[in-house]
Amino acid sequence: MMRFENINIALVPRKASSCLDLAIRFYGRFLIPILKLWAVIAIPTCTLVYCLSYYFLLDLRTALTIAFFASSPMGVLLTWNSALFTFGNTQGIGSLRRQFRFQMIPLMLRCLFDRALFFVGPALLFYSGNILSLLGFVYIFFPGTLFLIRNGFRVEQAVLDYAGVASQQDASHDHRTKDLISNNFSSLFGRGLAAFLFCYTLTFILFITFDYLCYILLEFPILIGQIPYLLDPKTIDESLVNIMLLMTTDPRVLTVLTAFILLVYPIGRLTWFFTYIDLRVRLDCWDMELRMTEVSENLTFKEVSL
Numbered sequence: 241m242m243r244f245e246n247i248n249i250a251l252v253p254r255k256a257s258s259c260l261d262l263a264i265r266f267y268g269r270f271l272i273p274i275l276k277l278w279a280v281i282a283i284p285t286c287t288l289v290y291c292l293s294y295y296f297l298l299d300l301r302t303a304l305t306i307a308f309f310a311s312s313p314m315g316v317l318l319t320w321n322s323a324l325f326t327f328g329n330t331q332g333i334g335s336l337r338r339q340f341r342f343q344m345i346p347l348m349l350r351c352l353f354d355r356a357l358f359f360v361g362p363a364l365l366f367y368s369g370n371i372l373s374l375l376g377f378v379y380i381f382f383p384g385t386l387f388l389i390r391n392g393f394r395v396e397q398a399v400l401d402y403a404g405v406a407s408q409q410d411a412s413h414d415h416r417t418k419d420l421i422s423n424n425f426s427s428l429f430g431r432g433l434a435a436f437l438f439c440y441t442l443t444f445i446l447f448i449t450f451d452y453l454c455y456i457l458l459e460f461p462i463l464i465g466q467i468p469y470l471l472d473p474k475t476i477d478e479s480l481v482n483i484m485l486l487m488t489t490d491p492r493v494l495t496v497l498t499a500f501i502l503l504v505y506p507i508g509r510l511t512w513f514f515t516y517i518d519l520r521v522r523l524d525c526w527d528m529e530l531r532m533t534e535v536s537e538n539l540t541f542k543e544v545s546l
Contacts, residue, residue, distance in 0.1 A: 246328025253522040254514065256431045260438060263510035266322065273333040274506055277317060282502045285310040289498045293491040300488040300497075301366040305359070307501045312355050313348045314502065315509045316395050320344060322513060323399040347398050354391045358384045389428050390421055396516045420519055431515050439508040447500045462492050 249262065267274060289306055292298040321339050324330045333339065361384040364376025397417060421428060448464075455465035467482050486493050 247326065248328060249326055249514075249517075251517065251521050254518040256434055256515070259431070259514040259518060260435065260507075260511045262514050263507050266510050267507055270322075270333045273339070274318065277314060277339065278503055278506070281310055281314045282499050285502065286495045286499050290491050290495040293489070293494045297489070300494060303494040303498050304501075305362075305366070307498045308359065308362075309352065309355060311502060311505045311509075312351050314505065316344055316348050316351055318506050318509055319395045319513050320399045322510060323396060324403055326517075327400070327403055327405050329403045343402070347395060351394060354387065354394065358388045360384070385429065386425075389425060389432065390418070392428075392432070392512065393417060393421070393516045396513060416524065417520075420523055424519065424523065428515070428519070432512065435508045435511045435515075439504045442507070443497075443500050443504045446504065447497055450496065450500070462496055463487070463490075466490070 254262070285306060289303045292302055292306075317339050320341070321330070321333045325332055358380075361376045361379030364372045364379065366376075368376065451462045451464050454460045454462055459465075463483070463486055466486055467479050487497075
């Protein structure tokens with residue numbers, strides 16, 4: 241039974257910036273377990289990206305596609321274990337063996353299917369050179385974004401049902417979550433977009449910083465080191481062309497970029513998880529419901545004992 245006093249975060253309304261701040265602090269607290277999880281996902285993913293770009297000359301579109309789908313099982317594992325810790329069911333995010341449970345497999349497959357539905361739009365946009373690319377752009381916003389947000393809390397609902405945090409009437413909780421999503425779609429879209437833009441910017445900053453340090457300290461060029469006379473005004477146009485070419489086709493650039501996408505992704509995923517908690521607390525008085533459920537269970541237990 242879930243004990244209200246064991247909850248490890250305050251169940252209070254939070255702004256988008258507060259959810260992001262909490263996600264960053266959560267990331268820092270469990271940095272080592274999250275990095276281990278990142279390594280398990282990132283090493284085979286980056287190896288695949290490097291091989292495909294080196295031997296088959298596949299470009300940035302393929303790297304982004306692989307990273308998009310690889311982040312799905314990573315998000316399931318991260319959210320599941322983060323939710324268990326948040327509601328006091330575990331002492332923290334444990335070893336990789338403890339993080340995985342067999343009941344996650346159907347959930348991972350369902351989340352991959354959800355992403356595949358959304359990716360119809362980007363696939364048309366990336367891989368078609370005709371009117372279908374315009375159709376893909378439209379699909380990303382409708383119905384792609386609708387699918388993504390309506391199914392975006394699938395992991396949260398599954399793990400809280402597993403942990404016994406939801407009420408005894410699980411169907412009503414699922415229905416209530418769908419109602420909250422429908423009534424606050426624009427707010428969720430704005431929060432999701434803000435988290436995406438933050439992660440996108442942070443990925444770019446970390447990539448450029450890592451690239452520069454590798455070139456200066458280790459003399460290992462990734463992007464900057466492969467562009468001679470980068471700051472020469474006379475060759476600025478040629479340098480920009482070389483940057484675009486390397487960013488879209490060079491195996492080293494694509495591999496490192498994929499690694500940083502997966503490294504930053506947990507911040508965005510945790511932000512979305514805390515957004516779910518905020519949605520339930522702010523609009524559904526979830527903290528009061530959980531408290532009343534606990535009191536009711538305690539009273540029932542005492543009556544049975546008597």
